[in-house]
Amino acid sequence: MEKITEATYYPEQKIVELRLRGLLNAADIENWKNEIEKTMSQVPDNSTFKMLVNLHGFKAENFEVHKAFRNIVPLLLADYGYRIGYLDMFPEASVELKNTRGIQCVAMANVHQDETKMKDYQENFSSAKEQYFTEPLVAEQWIESI
Numbered sequence: 001m002e003k004i005t006e007a008t009y010y011p012e013q014k015i016v017e018l019r020l021r022g023l024l025n026a027a028d029i030e031n032w033k034n035e036i037e038k039t040m041s042q043v044p045d046n047s048t049f050k051m052l053v054n055l056h057g058f059k060a061e062n063f064e065v066h067k068a069f070r071n072i073v074p075l076l077l078a079d080y081g082y083r084i085g086y087l088d089m090f091p092e093a094s095v096e097l098k099n100t101r102g103i104q105c106v107a108m109a110n111v112h113q114d115e116t117k118m119k120d121y122q123e124n125f126s127s128a129k130e131q132y133f134t135e136p137l138v139a140e141q142w143i144e145s146i
Contacts, residue, residue, distance in 0.1 A: 001057060005032035007039035013144055014049045016040070018073065020058035029060075029068045036076060046102035051077065052143045054111045056136050080105040085125030107146040109139040 003022035010017065016039060020032060043049050053073055060066035074084050078095035082105035087093040107129040112118055114134075121132040129146065133139035 003028060004057075005029075005035060007032065007035040009039050009042040009049075011042070011044075014047070015052055015143060016043065016049050017052040017054060019054040020069075021055075022057060023059050023061055024065060024069075025061045026065050026068055029065060029072075033072055036072070040076070043101075043103050048104045048106045049080070050143050050146055051082075051105055051108040052111070052139060053108065054136050054139065056111045056113050056134075058112070077105050077108065082106075082108065084108065085127060085130050086121055088125060107143060109133060109143040111136050111139040 001022045003024060004019055005024065005028050006017070006019040008017045008019075009015075018032075018036060024032075051073075060069060074087055074093075074095060077084050079098050079100045080103050081097050081099055083095060083097060087095065109131050110118075110121070111133045118132045118134050126132055131139070131142055133142070
């Protein structure tokens with residue numbers, strides 16, 4: 001499977017899409033993190049955006065890579081005033097919500113191929129502004145509708 005590590009800002013829709021696919025190593029995750037930083041610099045100050053996290057087809061090479069990956073999205077969203085729902089799984093999880101450059105995340109969609117996991121997350125952590133999917137196209141349609 002092809003490796004994909006992308007971060008893209010779609011200004012017309014005010015959507016930031018983060019995408020991982022393939023069997024990825026630590027360098028891939030570090031490159032993705034750098035790409036996210038560049039992408040977030042494109043979001044205008046004092047604006048809002050929606051986040052689409054598309055992990056459909058992503059697999060970490062090992063547990064160390066998974067550990068490096070797993071904090072990126074929750075900490076990124078916290079920088080823009082959004083606390084992702086699945087942090088409720090971890091009572092010790094504490095993130096400081098910030099208002100970086102006056103930018104606010106207003107909704108997020110998360111896509112992954114693990115149907116059991118996404119069903120559990122949808123049942124336990126979804127809200128009107130946060131949804132979990134196994135189909136990338138359905139997630140895109142939902143986030144665009146917000």
